[in-house]
Amino acid sequence: MTQRPSLTVSPGGTVTLNCSSNTEAVTNxxxxxxxxxxxxxxxxxxxxxxSKKHLWTPLSSSQVNSLGAKLP
Known part of the structure; x- marks a missing residue:
């Protein structure tokens, strides 16, 4: 898996989280x-x-289902 180690966003801003894999490592x-x-x-x-989220996760189900999930 490859992704940026951290991202900073201003209050009220949006950040997009992206990751990639060079193998089909997402398995059971x-x-x-x-x-x-x-x-x-x-x-x-x-x-x-x-794609499972905790109750405190500020994401909609459609945002969670995309690995490019956006955090409000």
């Missing part, structure tokens, strides 16, 4: 996870097992 045993870490806070999981 290997899933991408997305984390959010705000300055001064611990990181938390936003998306797990490719």
């Amino acid at each position: 045993a290997h899933h991408p996870y997305r984390f959010q870490q705000k300055p001064g806070h611990v990181s938390r999981t936003l998306i797990y097992e490719t």
